[in-house]
Amino acid sequence: MKALFDKVSNDCSKIVTKTYSTSFSTAVKMLAPSIRQDIYNVYGFVRLADEIVDSFHDFDKEALFSMFESELKLAIEQKISLNPVLNSFQHTAHKYNIPMELIDSFMNSMRLDLTKSIYATREEYENYIYGSADVVGLMCLKVFVKGNDELYEKLKKPAMKLGSAFQKVNFLRDLKADFEDLDRTYFPNTDLKNLNEESKQTIIKDIEEDFREGFEGIKNLPLEAKFGVYTAYIYYKKLLTKLKRTPSSEIKNTRIRVPDYQKVSLLANCYVKYRLNLL
Numbered sequence: 001m002k003a004l005f006d007k008v009s010n011d012c013s014k015i016v017t018k019t020y021s022t023s024f025s026t027a028v029k030m031l032a033p034s035i036r037q038d039i040y041n042v043y044g045f046v047r048l049a050d051e052i053v054d055s056f057h058d059f060d061k062e063a064l065f066s067m068f069e070s071e072l073k074l075a076i077e078q079k080i081s082l083n084p085v086l087n088s089f090q091h092t093a094h095k096y097n098i099p100m101e102l103i104d105s106f107m108n109s110m111r112l113d114l115t116k117s118i119y120a121t122r123e124e125y126e127n128y129i130y131g132s133a134d135v136v137g138l139m140c141l142k143v144f145v146k147g148n149d150e151l152y153e154k155l156k157k158p159a160m161k162l163g164s165a166f167q168k169v170n171f172l173r174d175l176k177a178d179f180e181d182l183d184r185t186y187f188p189n190t191d192l193k194n195l196n197e198e199s200k201q202t203i204i205k206d207i208e209e210d211f212r213e214g215f216e217g218i219k220n221l222p223l224e225a226k227f228g229v230y231t232a233y234i235y236y237k238k239l240l241t242k243l244k245r246t247p248s249s250e251i252k253n254t255r256i257r258v259p260d261y262q263k264v265s266l267l268a269n270c271y272v273k274y275r276l277n278l279l
Contacts, residue, residue, distance in 0.1 A: 002080070006091065010037050012084035013044030020047050023258075027232035032224030038092040038143045039228075045072075045089035046106065046136055053113040054182065062114050069107055076100070096142040102135040118185045125188045129164050137163030144225035151222075158217020162233065165210035169236050172203060172243050173256055200248045207240055234269070238262065 017040045018025040028039050052065045075081035075090040093103065109131025119125040137159040145151045171178065171186045175195070178184045190199050211233070218229050235258065242256050 005084075006087065009084035009088040009091075010041065013037075013088040014040045016040075016044040016047050016085060020051075023235055024232065027228050027235065029228075030231045031228035035143050035146075035224055037088075038095065039140060041085075041088040041092040042136070042139050042143070044085040048085055049107065049110045053110055065111060065114060069111075072103070072107070076103070092143065096147065098139050098142050102138050105131040105135045106139075107131075113182075113184070117183050119188055122188050125186060128186070129167055130160070133163040133167030134160035135163075137166075144221055144229075146222070151220075155217045155220060158214050158220075161210045162214030162217065162229075165207050165214055166232070166236050168203070168207045168210065169240050169243070172200075172207070172251065173239060175251055176253060176255060195248045195252055197248050200251065201244075204240065204244050211237060211240070 014037070017028060021043070024043065028036055028043070031039060049065070049068060052061055052068060056064060071081055071083050071086055072089075075083070075086040076093060079090060079094060081087040081090060092098070109128050112128060112131075119128055138156065141152060141155055141159040145155070178186065187203055190203070215233065218226065218233055221229055238258050239256065242258065243251060246256055
């Protein structure tokens with residue numbers, strides 16, 4: 001029975017999420033059960049694509065990515081895939097009418113990571129952010145609004161801003177790995193070899209503005225999604241605060257984290273504010 005295979009597929013996407021991101025999986029647990037699995041399915045898909053371009057250095061990454069892309073297209077067309085993660089994703093994509101434009105934009109940005117190492121202009125940087133992060137936020141928003149097109153259009157820009165903020169925080173946190181291990185420079189007009197406080201604060205100011213606009217959307221999300229998205233927002237805001245307080249020289253040489261005990265405290269505070277309707 002295909003239902004059994006679909007269950008296995010969903011379980012695979014859930015395992016991928018929990019294994020690769022404990023912070024994100026914690027936020028997903030705060031979503032209503034009715035939408036939780038579909039967000040696992042979206043994350044599983046984007047995680048696999050990202051792993052191909054970032055991690056599989058001993059293999060032909062371009063060939064692997066092209067094969068993954070072909071399997072993705074067939075999964076969408078045929079509504080089934082023997083790749084369990086793609087099988088679960090195609091189900092969510094059809095269930096919520098996720099546009100192919102969003103899926104294609106994401107894959108285009110991931111493909112850039114195979115060959116492009118420097119984003120020298122603001123336009124290149126923003127186009128990459130749109131494909132690698134904004135559209136992921138929009139895919140999730142499609143799930144959150146459950147077919148309410150009017151609400152989707154209303155929350156579209158804030159969802160993109162929140163996706164941008166999360167991605168830029170990741171870029172700043174992973175500065176050392178991206179630059180030294182992957183030879184990538186995402187921030188335009190920034191000399192990462194000589195990153196100073198002024199450059200760092202310029203980047204942070206940009207992220208803070210994205211967070212400000214993104215938060216306005218969180219306040220208007222359906223109840224099923226609000227607490228989970230707010231939890232992710234608070235976690236990334238805390239990470240940005242730590243980055244803001246960390247000297248630029250240290251950011252270049254280490255990966256800043258939020259300790260588990262602080263995550264527990266953040267989660268408790270999020271829950272109180274949510275229950276008291278203080279968002």
